[in-house]
Amino acid sequence: MESVGAYEAKTYLPRLLDEVATGKTIVITKHGTPVARLTPAQGEAPRPEDVIKALRHARHGVTLGDLSIRDLIEEGRR
Known part of the structure; x- marks a missing residue:
């Protein structure tokens, strides 16, 4: 699982979203501490x-x- 800093995530968000669209998960860190995770969307839940x-x-x-x-x-x- 790749991790990127918050500033890098802000700067390169379109590239990160392209990577996530291929199935990759990316952890976003703030001062080295994981704070968020970008994961592929699961699709809509059935009604x-x-x-x-x-x-x-x-x-x-x-x-x-x-x-x-x-x-x-x-x-x-x-």
Whole structure:
């Protein structure tokens, strides 16, 4: 992990951002002490509504065969 001083980070921010865009992480220091970390963006988190919709869609067609949930619970207790 590369580290750069705060002044250098301010001066060369576009170059540092290009490096981060390739997957590199850069630590920014102030008087030798790490104070910040530039890391690649993770992308947007999925909206909860979209996740719920996907889960509901995924469960269609899933069956328990001839068993009910109650049967499975009772089987697990034995």
